[in-house]
Amino acid sequence: GIQVEQSPPDLILQEGANSTLRCNFSDSVNNLQWFHQNPWGQLINLFYIPSGTKQNGRLSATTVATERYSSLYISSSQTTDSGVYFCAVAPNDYKLSFGAGTTVTVRA
Amino acid sequence: DAMVIQNPRYQVTQFGKPVTLSCSQTLNHNVMYWYQQKSSQAPKLLFHYYDKDFNNEADTPDNFQSRRPNTSFCFLDIRSPGLGDAAMYLCATSGKRDEQFFGPGTRLTVL
Structure with missing residues (x-):
């Protein structure tokens, strides 16, 4: 099956800092999503981005499908940004394969 | 608001x-x-x-089964829960080849 690698595994930020999370995948994909898992366990949709660039407030994402990677950029981080960020991809169908996640801790 | 609901x-x-868990x-x-x-793993x-x-x-164990009586509802049945089945169970939906949306999850404890 498709391999999904996220880096870094852990990230500690000072409030107000910027950072980039990376997702590499081993095959072409039809679907790529970024999620934020909150402390209560719910997966919150951040971006549906099989290709191109999108922005939503302080977050933006870019997927370069030909190079098989996606990046999530967090600007002016806040403590509420803390949690686990997952990248998930679907190659030919609609079943998502998740990366191991990046645990982000934002300190006040 | 349109959404995915999980109980309990x-x-x-x-x-x-x-x-039985409900979605x-x-x-x-x-x-x-x-x-x-x-815990500390991906879904x-x-x-x-x-x-x-x-x-x-x-690789889904036979202990886990599911029912979908209509478009709106789906159930997860765990026939004989073991200690290793303690986990968060997440339900999600999507259109055809489309973005998935997740419910808030059910956290299962097995005593």
């Missing part, structure tokens, strides 16, 4: 006592999924329904 949010059961959606999506997520797909067609992942 927390479920405690005894070793070997059958338990409903107001998105009118074709596909409904069940994932298992253990793992157990099975999904494409309309009425049931699709089981190869």
Whole structure:
């Protein structure tokens, strides 16, 4: 099956800092999503981005499908940004394969 | 608001006592999924329904079964829960080859 690698595994930020999370995948994909898992366990949709660039407030994402990677950029981080960020991809169908996640801790 | 709803949010059961988790959606999506997520791990797909067609992942234990009586509802049945089945269970929905939306999850404890 498709391999999904996220880096870094852990990230500690000072409030107000910027950072980039990376997702590499081993095959072409039809679907790529970024999620934020909150402390209560719910997966919150951040971006549906099989290709191109999108922005939503302080977050933006870019997927370069030909190079098989996606990046999530967090600007002016806040403590509420803390949690686990997952990248998930679907190659030919609609079943998502998740990366191991990046645990982000934002300190006040 | 259109959404994915899971009940209960927390479920405690005894070793070997059958338990059923519920998921409903107001998105009118074709596909409904069940994932298992253990502590500090990524969600793992157990099975999904494409309309009425049931699709089981190869490594999903026989102890786990699912029912989808109509478009809106889907149930996860654990016939004989073991200690290793304690986890967060996440339901998700999507249209055809489309973005998935997740419910808030049910956290299962097995005593």
